[in-house]
Amino acid sequence: MLIILCLLFAISTLIAFLTHGDYIDSRNDVWFESNTLFVLIFIFVISRNTILDNGFIKYGFLLLIFNQAYDVITEITYLDALSDKYDLVDTMIEDGTLQIAYLLIALGFTKLIKQINDEACIDELTGLYNRKKLSEIRLKLFDLIYIDLDGLKLVNDTKGHAVGDLMIIRVAQAINQVLGRHDQAFRIGGDEFVIVVKPSHGAKIVEKLKQELKGESIKFSYGIELTNIDELSLALEKPIKPCTE
Structure with a gap:
């Protein structure tokens, strides 16, 4: 898993290095935004069989990934100018989806913690309370x-x-x-x-x-x-x- 994460960082570095300066606002921003996107994807993949059984967390993470992908592509000069032109839409996508994502994840972890606490009070053999x-x-x-x-x-x-x-x-x-x-x-x-x-x-x-x-x-x-x-x-x-x- 660590090797995969290192490969993702290497890919984001390569993307930032190969991206032509005339088409992006900042190579540094592309690098950091890409790293964050790959980390979110990595967390999503390794968690898919555990916490992602929780619908709130699953869709919250998907929204986070979408939000971060939007941040990456709007580093392209043309798309950045287009997003500035439609400021309200840009704000709703960039800030609105982020808030909804955090809310879903918070609800999901609240449900998950309750489930863990409930399971801790159940006798494994009989299903009765302990x-x-x-x-x-x-x-x-x-x-x-x-x-x-x-x-x-x-x-x-x-x-x-x-x-x-x-x-x-x-x-x-x-x-x-x-x-x-x-x-x-x-x-x-x-x-x-x-x-x-x-x-x-x-x-x-x-x-x-x-x-x-x-x-x-x-x-x-x-x-x-x-x-x-x-x-x-x-x-x-x-x-x-x-x-x-």
Whole structure:
């Protein structure tokens, strides 16, 4: 990649050197403007499979490239005189597209940062929230359901971690099936899950979870406690009297 960038700089230098002085305003300006254009193109190319999945950033960069290309070609004396003749159009192209490009890129990076923050709060294996999301529980007062899978270590030791992971994924799927609109589920450890539901709804959710896993060789222990966001850390630290299913 560094070699490609150096080649682009060499090309811009060659363009500036070969350009006849009678046809351009300044060789130095052509060189600097061409370098900037090639750098923008380089960034666009190497980013096309990552941040350019974001439409705002993609089209913002394309506008930047267009804007910079316009700066390069208006270094030609004839085109520069023509742009001076139509000053309003020139201003709209040169300054207007630049502002729109920056706005699109700013919106794109805002969206990208939010996406990164959201993904940081998602458990990769199950798709449930992880511990980082516990601080964003929506309910002020809620039933805290603590779930601990029984026998996961034995499954990992005898059948392998791949089978154990499938067991965890299946429980996460079952939890998702029984969640209500305002409920939230978290995987807080290897075999530990937490579900946050409206007060007095905890027992109902557990019963639904039992039915969802009925007939499967998956057992779990659980506990239910009424708590609030201010006492959540304490509730998670102290042992909840488990019931086994």
